[in-house]
Amino acid sequence: MAGKKNSLIQEFKTFAMRGNVIDLAVGVIIGAAFQKIVSSLVNDLIMPLIGLITGGSNFNEQFFILRLPEGVDKSQVTSLSVAAELNVPTFNYGSFVTTVLDFLIVAVVIFFMVKGINKLNTVRKKEEAPVVPVTKKCPYCKSEIAIEATRCPHCTSELDVAE
Known part of the structure; x- marks a missing residue:
């Protein structure tokens, strides 16, 4: 059993130390950090401007009340946190639009990065004359x-x- 365990550990070390696995791990870490930057850009800069244009103070807080429970008046539901506290089901379109905008920005940046990398690879291949x-x-x-x-x-x- 000990021989099989050591073999498994050795196999995992070989797998984990391969270049592409380490590259993937670095990519995931950088991607997570990049996502935080994009989320901050959207939440802190873009969405407040959209909220200002649409007349709302915070676009992330935009929602529709789906159903009012008994004993709750519509005027009581002033924010998403109050709606959650009062168990009022809401349709949170502001948060959804923010998330879609996050995704679109990341997708566009990744598209241009891949396009640039492909162009570099094409140039590199042209430089290598047959x-x-x-x-x-x-x-x-x-x-x-x-x-x-x-x-x-x-x-x-x-x-x-x-x-």
Whole structure:
């Protein structure tokens, strides 16, 4: 059993230390940090402007009351936190729009990053010129000879230019 356990641990170490797994982990960490930046951009800068334009103070707090429980008046429900406290079901469209905006910004940034990386890879591939052969084999003696040779220096056979 101990041999199987050590084998499993070794297999996991090999898996975890592969370059692509570490790259993926770094990508996830950077992505999470980037998501926080985008969420702050949307919540702290964009949505207050949209709220100002639409007449609401905080767009994240925009909602419709779906149903009022008995004993609760509509004027009592002044915010999402009060609605939750009073067990009032709400349709939170402001929060949904904020989340969709978050997603769209991240998607656009990722699109442009992938597009840029693909362009860099294309440029890099163009820079790597194909290797042009400088030698060929003599069809008679099979010796390596210069590609421009018209006669084999080893067996003195005349070569066609097309060979």
